[in-house]
Amino acid sequence: MTSTDPCPPSGPWDVIVVGGGPAGVSVATLLGQHGLRIAVIERHHEVYPLPRAVHLDDEVYRILYQLGIGEEFAAHTRPASGLRLVDGCHRELATFTRELMTASGVPQANMFDQPELERLLRDNLKRRPEVTLLGGHELLHLDTTDAASVTAHLRQPDGSLVDLRAPYVIACDGANSTVRSQLGIGSVDLGFEQRWLVVDIRCRLEFDAWEGVHQVCDAHRAGTYMRIRDDRYRWEFQLLEGESATDYANIPALRQLIGPWVRNVPDDRLILLKCAEYTFRARVAQRWRDGRVFLAGDAAHVTPPFIGQGLCAGLRDAQNLAWKLASVMHGRDDPEFLDSYEAERRPHATTMIKRAKVMGQLMTGGGRIATLARRRLVPTLARSRAVQRLLLDSRTPALKAGPRVLRRTPGTVRGALLPLVRLPGPDGDLVLVDQVLGDRATVVALPGVDLAAVPDALPAAWLTVNPQGSEGERYLARWLRDARVGWVRVDPDRVIAAAGPAGVAQ
Structure with a gap:
């Protein structure tokens, strides 16, 4: 209350x-x-x-389901198509497109x-x-x-x-x-401080623009564009020396920044919701x-x-x-x-935070030479699968082995999240695996795992996945086998705290 x-x-x-x-x-x-x-x-x-934050990934969307608002949030979010890098003249350098929907039905990138x-x-x-x-x-x-x-x-x-x-x-x-x-x-200051202008606009007319995030890779005036909702748009621009938000307090003044996206949209159709200055920093307590x-x-x-x-x-x-x-x-x-x-x-x-800092520097840092280098190198790098995974894969690093993550757990799963899949629920409908696990620690295992192979200290809750069952069960079974384990202990935050071999009795 x-x-x-x-x-x-x-x-x-x-x-x-x-x-x-x-x-x-x-x-x-x-x-x-x-x-x-x-x-x-x-x-x-x-x-x-x-508005402030405008993006969350599928790992955090998963938390919204745990909070109890996952289904409601779906009506308030828009999946993002990926990332497009452009130069200061808005010429395309590279486009990285992602699938809007994952197998679990939870988009990897969500604007809100x-x-x-x-x-x-x-x-x-x-x-x-x-x-x-x-x-x-x-x-x-x-x-x-x-x-x-x-x-x-x-x-x-x-x-x-x-x-x-x-x-x-x-x-x-x-x-x-x-x-x-x-x-x-x-x-602890991680060495990043820049002044940026953040602009939110509502417009019911369609823009002639690609639907994903646009990153302007320009050392003189870096910028970002995103479509947040059907009629909501966000721009972020690095402020130059001597500039402030008051210099861009209305749509006519903003035209010099947002013009490439809204050149065919009249001023009276653009409703300014927010124009504020922020200092972006990188710090950890x-x-x-x-x-x-x-x-x-x-x-x-x-x-x-x-x-x-x-x-x-x-x-x-x-x-x-x-x-x-x-x-x-x-x-x-x-x-x-x-x-x-x-x-x-x-x-x-x-x-x-360090990833964000590096990404910002790679996209916007340096002078004229860096801008020319990006123009020549980015299209080539964009063809690299490693670069594509770096920019599009929403998975974040596994947790380090803290006091609760057992060091004997195989490195392939230690501190990682249990994959998000859909499994048959109590009434036969497919539901997210987290709804099956609930708020308890659970052992997720392949069939035939010997109970004696699992330490007594682990929880009694048990979920056996059927390698011939639903698509989600088959995926989990393959994941366990690829990790060369027969069982994992999943804590209430879906982190793998322990794992071990199948130990199948002959």
Whole structure:
């Protein structure tokens, strides 16, 4: 539920989440699914109305299904066709086209409007009686002196003060995190800072433009174009020295930038929704945990947007941390298990930020010589299958072997996600494998695996895949055999934590 009362419910709370953006609402929802009582502190009453993030991949779309909004989100997203590189004169350098739909029915690249996604997340949160969203409440200070709990001192909408207490706090309060600042946690600068103009326009006329993402590879004026929805479009342009967003405050002024895409569209058909300046940075918090307080989302990391992983990283944080906190609070794991959150997520997020940085530099960096080199080399490189996989494959790196990923697990599957396929559900209809697995750790195995081959410490839940069954079962069976394993343990975040041989009895 949502509360703006001067006296919010007093708890008891299991976890306090600071920040009601996508990462905060997601982690609160996942914790609520485990039966924990959650308070979400958000200083704004409503969803921030302007669009920001516009892309998520199939791995994160998978998390939306786990949150319970996967089907609803489908009506608010548009699959992206791929990537087209053009030079400063908009001459095509290379085009990388992807299949719009995967075998699981979940597109690899999905364009969306962030306010719409946030409204879906908040509406979904209202279905969880365990979670209370405190809109209009401002965090003043966290008291971490108690060894067993954390106290959040808040200012309520009417100006009065109130305290909330819980064993754990998760800070999802953005790049300028109040919690991170109060805890004295610095950031590691990964060496990227650029000023960009971000423009969102609504137009009901069709543009004469390829449907995928356009990247303008030009050292003088790099740019990006994307179609977000049927009538929504996003442009991003690197600002030159001395320029600011006020120089492009209306459609006539923007024509010099967006003209190549809208030359045949009259000004009065272009509705400017947003024109704002952003400084793109690459930074990671020095530590993601301070006792009973955890950082997640932009509070823990910020990335340049070139591979569309900013919001994705926050939802990955939420999924990784939520099930571990639930496991600890329900007594299934020791508190030290929570150290695996930073051990796994920080290297992964850092790798993705570095990828975004490199992609931005390759596409837009350098001077005139670099621009000429791209003109000559990109068409040749585009024919390389390795380059095509790099630009189009939505799979992110496997997690490093943190405390929960057993090092004896074969390297081919260690820390990777279980493939997303569709399997027969209880009523015979095909459903995503995650719906079959539920919120428990499960052993996924080939037929005939000897129970004695699986360590006693692994969970009792068991899913046997039929190599002659449905398309999804056949795919999983091939995947297990290609990895040279007979079984894998899949944790609630779909990460492979252990694997072993078939051990089939003769």
